[in-house]
Amino acid sequence: MSRLVVISNRIADPRKPASGGLAVAVGQALEASGGLWFGWSGKIVEDGTPGEGDLHLQTAGNVQLATVDLSREDHDSYYLGYSNGVLWPVFHYRLDLADFDAGYIGGYRRVNHMFARKLANLLQPDDVIWVHDYHLMPLAAELRAMGCRQRMGFFLHIPLPPPLILAAVPEHDWLVRTLFAYDLVGLQSDADVAHFSRYVGTETSADILGEHEFRAFGKTLQVQAFPIGIDVDEFQALGQGRESQEMYAQMKGEYSRRRLLLGVERMDYSKGLPQRLKTFRHLLQTYPENVGSATLIQIAAPSRESVDAYAALRQELESLCGAINGNFGELDWMPVRYIHRNVARKRLPGLYRAASVALVTPLRDGMNLVAKEFVVAQDPDDPGVLVLSRFAGAAEQLAEALMVNPYDIARTAETIQRALQMPLDERQRRHQSLLTRVREQDVHWWRERFLNALANVPAP
Ligand code: ADQ
Numbered sequence: 001m002s003r004l005v006v007i008s009n010r011i012a013d014p015r016k017p018a019s020g021g022l023a024v025a026v027g028q029a030l031e032a033s034g035g036l037w038f039g040w041s042g043k044i045v046e047d048g049t050p051g052e053g054d055l056h057l058q059t060a061g062n063v064q065l066a067t068v069d070l071s072r073e074d075h076d077s078y079y080l081g082y083s084n085g086v087l088w089p090v091f092h093y094r095l096d097l098a099d100f101d102a103g104y105i106g107g108y109r110r111v112n113h114m115f116a117r118k119l120a121n122l123l124q125p126d127d128v129i130w131v132h133d134y135h136l137m138p139l140a141a142e143l144r145a146m147g148c149r150q151r152m153g154f155f156l157h158i159p160l161p162p163p164l165i166l167a168a169v170p171e172h173d174w175l176v177r178t179l180f181a182y183d184l185v186g187l188q189s190d191a192d193v194a195h196f197s198r199y200v201g202t203e204t205s206a207d208i209l210g211e212h213e214f215r216a217f218g219k220t221l222q223v224q225a226f227p228i229g230i231d232v233d234e235f236q237a238l239g240q241g242r243e244s245q246e247m248y249a250q251m252k253g254e255y256s257r258r259r260l261l262l263g264v265e266r267m268d269y270s271k272g273l274p275q276r277l278k279t280f281r282h283l284l285q286t287y288p289e290n291v292g293s294a295t296l297i298q299i300a301a302p303s304r305e306s307v308d309a310y311a312a313l314r315q316e317l318e319s320l321c322g323a324i325n326g327n328f329g330e331l332d333w334m335p336v337r338y339i340h341r342n343v344a345r346k347r348l349p350g351l352y353r354a355a356s357v358a359l360v361t362p363l364r365d366g367m368n369l370v371a372k373e374f375v376v377a378q379d380p381d382d383p384g385v386l387v388l389s390r391f392a393g394a395a396e397q398l399a400e401a402l403m404v405n406p407y408d409i410a411r412t413a414e415t416i417q418r419a420l421q422m423p424l425d426e427r428q429r430r431h432q433s434l435l436t437r438v439r440e441q442d443v444h445w446w447r448e449r450f451l452n453a454l455a456n457v458p459a460p
Contacts, residue, residue: 002033003034004030004127006038007132027063036127044075048069053071066118077108078104081099094269097309113142131155133155138175141177144181153451155450156366157367158188159192159364160196180214180221184222184223186450188227193212197223204216222453228369229438229444230376235376239350248353251354259295262299263360266301266302266303267301267317271300271361271365274320275363275409280335280336292330294335297339298321300317300339321336352374358371362392364391365394367393368388371388381428385419386434387419390404400430
């Protein structure tokens, strides 16, 4: 069995339990075959030399962890600049928020080159290499240039935008060309694969050999959808834990006479938070029976706060929440509880289970794991209702959710009202179908499908 080598911007120690579904899934795959996990150490060296960083090696069971430090300059241009200031907004269709500073690309290329250089020394000839996410798109091209011939796959966790949006990235043709250094590219949804196919059809001279097969730059590439799932057993076990049960009891106690609506995410402009608050305000205005009853708990964990667009979003949210609470609040009821913090993962299932309605309404999302976690956390006898944006990758799999266009505030409010009034038998029916799919297509299914497809790519 070949050794698996996983490369991602951040890595997690597979021995530590609370690191979340992806870390668990990748950790298990690495342990099964023995493996190497490579990425940034999280450390920034203030006066470090760009393109140079110390390599740290650590062993965790039969998994080797290899991490590299970043100089301040590399961190700011590769991570904050190009990855999160250019690729993240453009890939989420937010050209207005992209910061096309010509200086960033140098850092992005430099760090990818450095990662490849450090990694190449650690590779064995029959390793299988799996690279994750937008930070590291050109990594395989760098490795190939150094003579590495191993099987290489790439998985993009965020959406791939339509061709004319992707084309706004000044280096778009180079970026896509570097993808052809992989043997397999995995995307979250069929919509993303269709965008890739249209891009190569219009912007390159690639031959489209089949629905999932493309030939260009002397290389054949497979591109397929592999929708990521969650670790259902792990999340259900968390739900049985003391912290989660306490959370549930506390919420049920506090809100015994009220209906709880819940949003949980990183604070990010892709998640549609201002639209969600405006929708909630519209719900209170249009359906006054919710005044004094419906309460929105919005958890928005701090994220990338040194990128400008995030600070502006935070201000907007604080002012919207303040206005809604000021206009509608009563002495014994605040319509919005806005919490700008992380909730401990062990408590999350209890919070989800106490909610009557989950609002998962991103403007664009590669997948969205919160939607799947909410489904798994519900009591099947009395489940809450998932209101889901059609623009989340998860919408392709979770058709029994109540689907909304989050830009359409009036109709989304109407749909939330429908969710609040949904009869028990309909809630049970929808939940049963959703749970079956989330369970069948879990994170292990995702990982196995990807790694099988990579193993079965015909040799060049
Ligand atoms: P994210 O944009 O981070 O992920 P998501 O898929 O929802 O979004 O995953 C977030 C994870 O963090 C979930 O497990 C959730 O429970 C947890 N989380 C979020 N906010 C939290 C909070 N305030 N407190 C505690 N936990 C919180 C990116 C892409 C997604 C894609 C994933 C995986 O943007 O589209 O689904 O990667 O590929």
